[in-house]
Amino acid sequence: QxxxxxxxxxxxxxxxxxRLSCAASGRTLSSYHVGWFRxxxxxxxxxxxxxxxxxxxxxxxxxxxxxxxxxxDNAKNMVYLQxxxxxxxxxxxxxxxxxxRNIATIKGSYAYWGQGTQVTVSS
Numbered sequence: 001q002x003x004x005x006x007x008x009x010x011x012x013x014x015x016x017x018x019r020l021s022c023a024a025s026g027r028t029l030s031s032y033h034v035g036w037f038r039x040x041x042x043x044x045x046x047x048x049x050x051x052x053x054x055x056x057x058x059x060x061x062x063x064x065x066x067x068x069x070x071x072x073d074n075a076k077n078m079v080y081l082q083x084x085x086x087x088x089x090x091x092x093x094x095x096x097x098x099x100x101r102n103i104a105t106i107k108g109s110y111a112y113w114g115q116g117t118q119v120t121v122s123s
Contacts, residue, residue, distance in 0.1 A: 002027040002112050004096045009117030012086055020081040020117060022096030030054075030074035033103040035110055036081050038092035038119075045095070047105040051079065057103060064090075086121045093118050 008020040022034065035050035049060045049070040058070055069082040079096060094117050097110035104110065 002029065002032060002098055004098060004112055004114035006094060006096045006114045006117040009094060009119045011120045011122065014087055014121055014123050016086050016121070018083045018086065018119060020083065020094055020096075020119070022079040022081075022114060024077040024079075024098070028074070029072070029077045029079065029098070032098035032100050032112070034070075034072065034079045035097045035099075035104070036070065037095045037097060037107055038090075039095070039116075040089075040092040043092075045107055047107070048094070049081065050103045050105065052103045059103065059105065061105075083119070086119075088121045088123045091119060091121050 002024050003026045005023045033052050036048040037045050038048050039045040047061050051058045051070045055072045067085045072079045096114040098112045099110045102109050
């Protein structure tokens, strides 16, 4: 099975940018569709974006369209999430997740999860 580890979170002012990374080990990441979810305090974990195994298909939550970009480098076993024009409501723990079966927007569709990385956006 694949192990996932996120990095790149931090504290940033509104309007700023961050790039999150998801590093895979144990299995080649090219076998998996990969998603990013986030969870703010007191809220449910919500879908942010996902990318297909080849990188040819991506999907985004409406709240992040035009601001966030997901990409992957299968040769490096990495997936990235570029966060631009950040808003205070983007504050959350961001989780990388993977599944070999489907590219999906539902957290129950994903079998493997990282531990998360905190993103905090100050106003």
